[in-house]
Amino acid sequence: MTESQPVVLYRVEDATAVVTMNRPRYRNAQNSAMTYALDEAFYRAAEDPSVKVVVLAGAGDHFSAGHDIGTSERDIDKTFPRKAGLWWDHVGRPGAESRFAREEEVYIGMCRRWRELPKPTIAMVQGACVAGGLMLSWVCDLIVAADDAFFADPVVRMGIPGVEYFAHPTAMGARFAKEFLFLGERIDAMRAHQLGMINRVVPRAELESEAMGMAARIAAMPAFGLALVKKAVNQVEDVMGLQTGIDSVFGLHQLAHAHNAEVGVDSLAGQDARSMRDASRHQ
Numbered sequence: 001m002t003e004s005q006p007v008v009l010y011r012v013e014d015a016t017a018v019v020t021m022n023r024p025r026y027r028n029a030q031n032s033a034m035t036y037a038l039d040e041a042f043y044r045a046a047e048d049p050s051v052k053v054v055v056l057a058g059a060g061d062h063f064s065a066g067h068d069i070g071t072s073e074r075d076i077d078k079t080f081p082r083k084a085g086l087w088w089d090h091v092g093r094p095g096a097e098s099r100f101a102r103e104e105e106v107y108i109g110m111c112r113r114w115r116e117l118p119k120p121t122i123a124m125v126q127g128a129c130v131a132g133g134l135m136l137s138w139v140c141d142l143i144v145a146a147d148d149a150f151f152a153d154p155v156v157r158m159g160i161p162g163v164e165y166f167a168h169p170t171a172m173g174a175r176f177a178k179e180f181l182f183l184g185e186r187i188d189a190m191r192a193h194q195l196g197m198i199n200r201v202v203p204r205a206e207l208e209s210e211a212m213g214m215a216a217r218i219a220a221m222p223a224f225g226l227a228l229v230k231k232a233v234n235q236v237e238d239v240m241g242l243q244t245g246i247d248s249v250f251g252l253h254q255l256a257h258a259h260n261a262e263v264g265v266d267s268l269a270g271q272d273a274r275s276m277r278d279a280s281r282h283q
């Protein structure tokens, strides 16, 4: 895998656009370059009238290990043309202002934008779906997982109450969301299925055919009808408090980052990808 390969791949098969995160060497950790490339791909799929359904995939053995907090291509100090909202550029801003502006744009704003894509989206998940990876799967309408998939949000180790897009209680129920976040432990695909967090679990070898088969059957339905079904369910989730919950908890998330930065070495309590991975291995 060379650095010159695109961080997101895009192809159309019949009426399905397949958007693939393509940093397999880093378990598809999301840097801002990938975030904006994903946005471009989703926009392209939304615009193309021949595309009825979008499948989001991860190249290699893992869907996504989360946000990039440790590769050489981590780009949190780089300016990108903003797409999700009108917050000013975070680069060069001091303290919490920088983190708030950046995370409002690349995490909260982008996730909301992608959830509103007016075509059905299917996350096709194998291997790790951790923290920032969870957010990406949750904003898809359906989640189809391989039997080797696992899900975790271990950021309590950083003193942080979950990833930025706080959909945990909606995605898995309030009671289990607390266990999931208190322990930060992995749950496997079968457990996630029992919790109602994912739609289907299939053997790894059948993951792609299952997801693409569902996409093809959905694609036979009228596009406007599909868009209205999606909006109907999303609107009810919002009336039930999903979006206001995310906004209120985003304040707690920023408080945790700021507290870490005030009392310790950095806003992540000195943790990085390696230390988080090593801690998870002791479970």
Ligand code: ZN
Pocket: 103, 164, 253, 257
């Ligand atoms: Zn954050």
